[in-house]
Amino acid sequence: MTQLDTRIRNSALRQRVTDADAAAALIQDGMVVGMSGFTRSGEAKAVPMALAARARAHPMKITLMTGASLGHDLDRTLAEAHALSRRIPFMSDPGLRAAINRGEVMYVDQHLSETVEMLRTRQMPGVDVAVIEAVAITENGGIVPTTSVGNSASFAILAEKVIVEINLNQPVTLEGLHDIYIPTWRPNRQPIPVMHPETRAGLPYIPVPPEKIAAIVVTEKTDSYATIQGPDDETRAIAGHLTEFLLNEVRQGRLDTTLAPLQAGIGTIANAVLHGFIDTPFHDLTMYSEVLQDSTFDLMDAGKLVFASGSAITLSEQRFRQILPRLEDYKPKLLLRPQEISNHPEVVRRLGLICINTALEFDLYGNVNSTHVAGTQMMNGIGGSGDFARNAYLSIFVSKSTAKGGAISSVVPMVSHVDHTEHDVDILVTEHGLADLRGLAPRERARVILAHCPHPDWRPALEDYHARALARGGHTPHLLEEALSWHVRLRDTGRMR
């Protein structure tokens, strides 16, 4: 058998191998295209580039749906080729973001567990073509994903046609890592049969009738590496406050030292916080999360983490080079699921997760903005943070207390955009301290947040606002004419004051 034969194990399908241009030609102007890819991992790499090239020569636009963000600047490339009319459900690329904020691309920002539910019930236009990166195709046409599952399974199952990108650079050892479970259809839906992070409920491949696989493209490009930065003094302080809080939960008898399954959002701060667990008495930890980042493997190597379930693996270059060759060692402790399952409210609530997500800003009452700068400019989508925060056992949001060298306070009188309401936020942490908001009314939340979270440079202004708002009364005291004034100044001057 040639290498390709071991990768495409259904012999009839080997006839469908073609080049990226020919495969991309299956995608027509106006189509809805569902592509693999979640937080820069496992995305289709060749077909979208061919599509962008074609769009530059012959203008065309598609609706692009993915799991989450794409690597290799694909979102930027497609946006600059004016190939996107609509983008669903997540993005974090600066080039695409600019096009969205100019109103050129319609971006539909969804809870990541919900996109395929909307597709399945035909409440959004259906997927015409799915483009899925794979390690292999099984004898019966099953598609074995690579480093992410994301929405790939439902895209492939629901699409009219499927293009598979077999990536020879993604190791065959990835096979067996995936657990593809698709919820049964209503009105006869059964419980999602995931009782623990390590529960296997489905198949190790995406089941697709072989005849639906219309083209296969062979590629060799590795995933993009994670762009997260290492811990710094501030993220270490955040990790320290959180550890101290969790140790107190153990002392109070609410948790034991194995804690509860952990979820951590993508990004530098959450990664640093998880990494910080290495130097704690916590042990036999598990994760039930979206993205498995460097810190997941740091904790495993330190003997702290016994199992991690996610929807994607996204690593820095250094960790990638260390881990990929040793994947077989990690495999018994890892599992990748569709994002509908990794983020499913039913499972999140059942397992009772400790969820750590990043806030762009939060206000005196604990409302969180995850997405919009100054209320109007999209930064990144909400991602899975809402899926987790709403149903968490403990919903924790972390943020540095300031941004842009102190020009911006992350603690504001009123957030300029709400992604997570006060009802969904239990704990807020900055490098200055931790606010435990559980069981508190808004006026009490404000006192606790003011006492623990703001940067000292900003605390007096926040206290002044709050005191004057309190004088006006109300369950959630505010000075409406002033509530967003910090953001007006930010918009106009680049500084909040």
Added chain:
Amino acid sequence: MTQLDTRIRNSALRQRVTDADAAAALIQDGMVVGMSGFTRSGEAKAVPMALAARARAHPMKITLMTGASLGHDLDRTLAEAHALSRRIPFMSDPGLRAAINRGEVMYVDQHLSETVEMLRTRQMPGVDVAVIEAVAITENGGIVPTTSVGNSASFAILAEKVIVEINLNQPVTLEGLHDIYIPTWRPNRQPIPVMHPETRAGLPYIPVPPEKIAAIVVTEKTDSYATIQGPDDETRAIAGHLTEFLLNEVRQGRLDTTLAPLQAGIGTIANAVLHGFIDTPFHDLTMYSEVLQDSTFDLMDAGKLVFASGSAITLSEQRFRQILPRLEDYKPKLLLRPQEISNHPEVVRRLGLICINTALEFDLYGNVNSTHVAGTQMMNGIGGSGDFARNAYLSIFVSKSTAKGGAISSVVPMVSHVDHTEHDVDILVTEHGLADLRGLAPRERARVILAHCPHPDWRPALEDYHARALARGGHTPHLLEEALSWHVRLRDTGRMR
């Protein structure tokens, strides 16, 4: 057997019958008290009155937790007696509301499915005494609730002591109506075994060790009646738009004429909308809701509704007098569950509910305010609307386009408080039309909302705001200095302009 013997079937417990003052004496200053009661039905009636009398004579304060709102002005009476330091998780009483807005009572506004989860995990101070209205106590000490379940089951199970109010005026035919299922404990929690609205998963009574029942008080007061108003031209128009929309969903093949299980929030508009289904081709409907209102029984009597699951029955006086004597006829088609289960995200998402809730106001982008007038003054709590809207198959919010005789527009540039983010709102309806927001980006949502929802008197001002905001750009265009100006005018003048 005397009447009381048939109501208190455990003979040893008959020794615990006492009067309300003696029972109330079990409640000490500073205690956490969990009382039955949900949307004016099934609340403990005698002990809270005795407690208020005592607090007037000898100042004391408690934390009061319930299912939802209480009848018989109990919240007002307790607030005026200064007996409440803290109130959780819902209220809608004008007297208590005023005390909350003055900052005298700390009100913790929670998703109704979450309160007992917080208690069970000891993330809020535990219940010292539970006070539960009951139809009967079984031989083994099981408490049979009356017209609501709410949080009664978990309050009784978790409390140190339980006071039972046996209400002789609540018909014994209520026995058998309840289905008390309590989720198993993490980390070994099993799926909530509710697959259809009619699924029975638990016991017909609240299981409590008899020795925990510290006092029994016998009462005879009926529930308060619902205060909702009948349909008017505007609610009929809202119902008409919604019916037309749902008929189109049927034509598109996304629903059949049995629709999907229905949830409707408490109140005049949602009640009128459901009532409006009588004159539609829809049939064999089911409900999986919180409160079963007049419209539930209207639809059953019209042969439209085959089963209704809720957590409480709250009726107008007229319907109460008609239905209570005929309860045995309705019983096979009714079921009352703990609010943790009626509102459970897992079950809501599994069943795929069509959820109809009421907005206080909504904005150009589809964010919904359910709770705060002018951003600061608490009106009613969020209740179960978040439990349902987040996980609904279709999340619908209804509102009249104006309030206070036209002084207030319910469609505003930016909501002054966010309870439901744009991510959780599929459909908005006023008497002027219906906005279908599924799969749309914010700028598109604004166009659809502007075209269908505002009152004509307010549309030009909204369009003007939106046009000027668009000129500034952004994913969610806003003029931050003006975004809340309508609410500033409302606060200062009682009118939005």
